[in-house]
Amino acid sequence: MFEKLEKQTLSGRVYAQIEALITGGEWEIGSRIPREADLMEQLGVSRNTLREAIRGLVQVGLLETRQGDGTFVTASSELSAILHKRISRSSILEALEVQHALDREAAALACERRTDDDLTQMERYAAACRQAMSGSEDHEAFKDADWNLHRTVVAASRNRLLADLYESLFEKLQVSILANRSISGTRYEIGHPTLIAAIRDRDAERAIRSVDDYIAHFKAPHERPDDNWTDV
Amino acid sequence: MFEKLEKQTLSGRVYAQIEALITGGEWEIGSRIPREADLMEQLGVSRNTLREAIRGLVQVGLLETRQGDGTFVTASSELSAILHKRISRSSILEALEVQHALDREAAALACERRTDDDLTQMERYAAACRQAMSGSEDHEAFKDADWNLHRTVVAASRNRLLADLYESLFEKLQVSILANRSISGTRYEIGHPTLIAAIRDRDAERAIRSVDDYIAHFKAPHERPDDNWTDV
DNA sequence: AAAGAACCAATCATCCTACCTTTAAAATGA
DNA sequence: TCATTTTAAAGGTAGGATGATTGGTTCTTT
Numbered sequence: 001m002f003e004k005l006e007k008q009t010l011s012g013r014v015y016a017q018i019e020a021l022i023t024g025g026e027w028e029i030g031s032r033i034p035r036e037a038d039l040m041e042q043l044g045v046s047r048n049t050l051r052e053a054i055r056g057l058v059q060v061g062l063l064e065t066r067q068g069d070g071t072f073v074t075a076s077s078e079l080s081a082i083l084h085k086r087i088s089r090s091s092i093l094e095a096l097e098v099q100h101a102l103d104r105e106a107a108a109l110a111c112e113r114r115t116d117d118d119l120t121q122m123e124r125y126a127a128a129c130r131q132a133m134s135g136s137e138d139h140e141a142f143k144d145a146d147w148n149l150h151r152t153v154v155a156a157s158r159n160r161l162l163a164d165l166y167e168s169l170f171e172k173l174q175v176s177i178l179a180n181r182s183i184s185g186t187r188y189e190i191g192h193p194t195l196i197a198a199i200r201d202r203d204a205e206r207a208i209r210s211v212d213d214y215i216a217h218f219k220a221p222h223e224r225p226d227d228n229w230t231d232v
Numbered sequence: 233m234f235e236k237l238e239k240q241t242l243s244g245r246v247y248a249q250i251e252a253l254i255t256g257g258e259w260e261i262g263s264r265i266p267r268e269a270d271l272m273e274q275l276g277v278s279r280n281t282l283r284e285a286i287r288g289l290v291q292v293g294l295l296e297t298r299q300g301d302g303t304f305v306t307a308s309s310e311l312s313a314i315l316h317k318r319i320s321r322s323s324i325l326e327a328l329e330v331q332h333a334l335d336r337e338a339a340a341l342a343c344e345r346r347t348d349d350d351l352t353q354m355e356r357y358a359a360a361c362r363q364a365m366s367g368s369e370d371h372e373a374f375k376d377a378d379w380n381l382h383r384t385v386v387a388a389s390r391n392r393l394l395a396d397l398y399e400s401l402f403e404k405l406q407v408s409i410l411a412n413r414s415i416s417g418t419r420y421e422i423g424h425p426t427l428i429a430a431i432r433d434r435d436a437e438r439a440i441r442s443v444d445d446y447i448a449h450f451k452a453p454h455e456r457p458d459d460n461w462t463d464v
Numbered sequence: 465a466a467a468g469a470a471c472c473a474a475t476c477a478t479c480c481t482a483c484c485t486t487t488a489a490a491a492t493g494a
Numbered sequence: 495t496c497a498t499t500t501t502a503a504a505g506g507t508a509g510g511a512t513g514a515t516t517g518g519t520t521c522t523t524t
Contacts, residue, residue, distance in 0.1 A: 007515095009299075009477070015291055035504060046479045048280060051506090055284040056291030059247055060314075067241075067505045068487030082292075082314045087393065094393040097337060101394070105333030161319065161326040162333070165397075239486095241506070267475060278508040283477090299476045300516030 014043055014053035022062050023077050032070045033063070061085060080168035087169055095173055100215040102166050103150070107207040109157035110199050118156040119200055125149035126192040149192065153199070191217075246275055246285035254294050255309055264302040265295070293317060312400035319401055327405055332447040334398050335382070339439040341389035342431050350388040351432055357381035358424040381424065385431070423449075 008016075021027045034042070040050050054071065057063040061081025064074045075081040087095055110118070128145035132138045154166045191214035198207035240248075253259045266274070272282050286303065289295040293313025297303045307313040319327055342350070360377035364370045386398045423446035430439035 009297075011287060012291075048283070049478060051280070052284055052287040055243060055288050059288030059292055065241075065505065067485065068503075070504065078314055079318055082310050086311055086396065090393040094391045097341060097389075097391050098334075098394050098397065101333045101337030102330075104336065105329060109329060157329075159326045159329050161322040162330050164318065165330065281507060297476060299514065300474075302475065
């Protein structure tokens, strides 16, 4: 019947404003934000109020303060910050299993909902993967293209929650998975054409199978459950 | 080589201490925490420091302050708080698809890693489901038992990350999924024996299929993508 | 006695001033 | 040129004062 007219606290509104600047990309990751005095003036609030808002953003993981230096942006969304905290306390195997779960569902849904644009984009990234591994073996480029391909598939699932979780969970992880072992990219690249073909033909069964194969390659070296790492 | 000797900020340490009380269960959900003045004394810090810590916990979603009344515990972990925030902005269909993904993986892993204890517990909850729906149709009891069964399967996957995500995501959601439609429990209950049998026989294929069937029942009424709800 | 109004105490919200600690960078000197 | 010292800037902590909101109590009116 009635809308819940919310009477938010002032520091809460400041928090929201700053958060919007970060999630909106106006304050880029790694950049230094204005000093307290300036923000106080620009926002028209007292130092305490501002600091409470900042402290909230620090605890959530969007900001990091360095006494004597300044305050810096460290992440672009609450979700990604918190999940990053959590996943850094997990084993690589655990993370891979979760990724597997989401990849499978995304692939299946993408079969139903993909557009032709999705498809061409996937093919572009797959080509980039191939090119990165042919000859010079540019692992960095392969990693980027591979990650983009995954993201495209997930985006094609048309499930924002799934996509947000996926990106937040594995964004920073992708580095350590691919970087920490000298992969011979050709092996992993094999899965791409199969997956894309399955999605093109809207064949969910086949798409899932190809994801299974793909993940199995990564999982193999991690079959011990106590394979923790501290900082991705 | 060296541990990163952390020189944490005072308000950060206060935050950690209070968070530990909450996640450790000493301060239960819904309870009122001591007033600022008392906490100041007990912790030996100033108002500002304490308030910054509290504000952090509020923004993360572990606490809620009500001016003129007090401060209350609203969640038991950062993850669950943030994910609850996020999922409340999703459609039921999106949530179900993610649940599907995690359920499948959990079922498959449970086939590998389940113990006999896991199995007996699953059977106990399945029995509770049957009993709840026989005769009097106690939907509340069915919902609890069903949820416990799911949690047991997920726990049997021996993947803490997966389990944390699962519980944090769907803990509060389970209510609205099951409550909002007058389910004839017998239909959904069918899946339980099949799933448990598959896990007993360590037959991942069959376990996954039975999860598919199970979720399909719930999904059916939600095939429209704009089925948003605001507050679970 | 019941209903409403006025009051009051408890609690969080905001602002203020003052001073401390840490850091990066500039100034200094060998 | 290099190492040391100094300094200015930034965030960290403290404590006081006042405002705003809420829930409960008390008082009035009918």
